[in-house]
Amino acid sequence: xxxxxxxxxxxxxxxxxxxxxxxxxxxDARSHGGGVLSEVRxxxxxxxxxxxxxxxxxxxxxxxxxxxxxxxxxLKRENERLRQELAQQQSEAATAQAEQQDAEQVLHNYQLxxxxxxxxxxxxxxxxxxxxxxxxxxVTINKxxxxxxxxxxxxxxxxxxxxxxxxxxxxxxTVELVSDPNFRVGVxxxxxxxxxxxxxxxxxxxxxDVVSTDxxxxxxxxxxxxxxxxxxxxxxxxxxxxxxxxxxVTIPGAIEPEIDLQPVVDPTSISYLDVxxxxxxx
Amino acid sequence: xxxxxxxxxxxxxxxxVAVLVETTLGSDLRxxxxxxxxxILVVICAGLTGGTLSGAFVGFxxxxxxxxxxxxxxxxxxxxxxxxxxxxxxxxxxxVLQERKSLLPAxxxxxxxxxxxxxxxxxxxxxxxxxxxxxRAWLIRVMIVESLWNAVLALPVGYVYAWVxxxxxxxxxxxxxxxxxxxxxxxTVK
Numbered sequence: 383x384x385x386x387x388x389x390x391x392x393x394x395x396x397x398x399x400x401x402x403x404x405x406x407x408x409x410d411a412r413s414h415g416g417g418v419l420s421e422v423r424x425x426x427x428x429x430x431x432x433x434x435x436x437x438x439x440x441x442x443x444x445x446x447x448x449x450x451x452x453x454x455x456x457l458k459r460e461n462e463r464l465r466q467e468l469a470q471q472q473s474e475a476a477t478a479q480a481e482q483q484d485a486e487q488v489l490h491n492y493q494l495x496x497x498x499x500x501x502x503x504x505x506x507x508x509x510x511x512x513x514x515x516x517x518x519x520x521v522t523i524n525k526x527x528x529x530x531x532x533x534x535x536x537x538x539x540x541x542x543x544x545x546x547x548x549x550x551x552x553x554x555x556t557v558e559l560v561s562d563p564n565f566r567v568g569v570x571x572x573x574x575x576x577x578x579x580x581x582x583x584x585x586x587x588x589x590x591d592v593v594s595t596d597x598x599x600x601x602x603x604x605x606x607x608x609x610x611x612x613x614x615x616x617x618x619x620x621x622x623x624x625x626x627x628x629x630x631v632t633i634p635g636a637i638e639p640e641i642d643l644q645p646v647v648d649p650t651s652i653s654y655l656d657v658x659x660x661x662x663x664x
Numbered sequence: 665x666x667x668x669x670x671x672x673x674x675x676x677x678x679x680x681v682a683v684l685v686e687t688t689l690g691s692d693l694r695x696x697x698x699x700x701x702x703x704i705l706v707v708i709c710a711g712l713t714g715g716t717l718s719g720a721f722v723g724f725x726x727x728x729x730x731x732x733x734x735x736x737x738x739x740x741x742x743x744x745x746x747x748x749x750x751x752x753x754x755x756x757x758x759x760v761l762q763e764r765k766s767l768l769p770a771x772x773x774x775x776x777x778x779x780x781x782x783x784x785x786x787x788x789x790x791x792x793x794x795x796x797x798x799x800r801a802w803l804i805r806v807m808i809v810e811s812l813w814n815a816v817l818a819l820p821v822g823y824v825y826a827w828v829x830x831x832x833x834x835x836x837x838x839x840x841x842x843x844x845x846x847x848x849x850x851x852t853v854k
Binding site: 430 | 684685686687688690691692693694695696699701717721727728731732733734735737738739741747748784787790791792797798799802806810
């Protein structure tokens with residue numbers, strides 16, 4: 383009898399815990415990031431951020447060592463590839479420098495501006511949490527609303543698009559990466575075409591949906607850089623490199639080709655990002 | 665302060681340390697893009713040590729704490745998953761699982777795989793369809809790699825948990841899985 387009472391109590395407690403968890407899920411999902419639980423989450427993240435920074439700093443050498451050990455083969459190949467690219471780019475740099483001077487002279491002569499990107503201020507931030515969950519394509523950065531960071535601002539690294547700010551608190555912010563399946567960005571394609579590039583998950587290329595128009599289908603080449611379109615109602619300014627075309631497939635019978643983009647920047651391999659202090663109203 | 669209260673306080677501190685390690689070092693330990701899950705390992709240890717109720721309680725609080733650091737899923741989803749996994753491991757421990765040297769790694773392997781499936785399955789049912797956005801191939805990869813990762817990390821984490829939970833009955837079960845052979849001594853309710 384005692385055993386029965388004890389197991390019945392255990393069952394009741396588990397049912398209460400499960401119902402409590404389901405209630406939390408329902409409340410948070412229905413508030414769409416603006417409810418009490420999101421507020422609590424934001425406060426807890428803020429409170430833990432100094433501890434996270436300290437832990438991150440303390441464990442970083444161990445993490446680097448283990449990452450190096452686990453990825454030794456791919457790092458070696460990557461190193462060789464980068465050396466080749468560096469040699470190639472050094473030779474191209476001299477040519478590009480001369481062309482740049484010519485271009486600047488032309489812009490100056492015709493009094494043209496340098497585009498939207500040139501006029502945007504940036505905030506340099508450090509990644510303090512690189513998305514620990516395997517289903518969470520976000521990173522947490524070490525600056526928030528106190529540094530002028532707001533939801534919706536584009537985030538770049540090494541000149542390429544990395545993601546967008548999706549939540550902020552006073553001292554930290556969360557960036558949704560381009561690899562997230564919820565991420566969408568309008569892109570310019572050849573022949574006056576536009577499309578929408580969407581994330582497909584960690585380590586997977588982005589997929590481009592070409593917007594059907596009267597224009598002839600885009601003729602993208604593998605290796606070509608695709609940039610943001612910056613059309614009206616777009617979340618990002620024009621001209622930010624999004625990805626390099628990694629695959630173009632034209633299915634027989636289909637009008638538009640299927641295009642895969644390899645993001646320009648791999649956010650998992652860097653520690654610092656730049657947040658563009660820009661909003662679509664600008 | 666009794667040994668049990670001290671053990672509970674130490675377990676709370678362990679959960680905070682585990683979430684800090686998970687959100688900092690954890691993301692650096694990726695194999696094929698997949699990181700281990702220290703939080704579910706602690707929950708599995710709690711289930712093996714304290715039985716059903718302990719596994720459910722530690723699972724709920726561990727999940728709720730971890731939910732505070734996840735942004736793509738609603739608060740409560742990890743709490744739900746870990747609570748059920750902790751309770752299931754605890755229930756199996758008291759009724760089915762035999763004392764063996766490989767008990768902890770095996771429990772970590774199976775518990776983690778079940779946890780990944782439950783997290784994505786429950787999330788999908790509760791409207792979090794983006795969890796399957798990367799496709800089934802990614803889900804299977806996460807399930808396999810994360811389970812293997814956790815099986816490898818199970819013994820060190822188990823020893824830490826046994827040290828932290830010392831004073832509570834069954835703590836040595838995780839730290840020294842071969843010391844006892846009887847299943848009758850496993851406490852179900854504390």
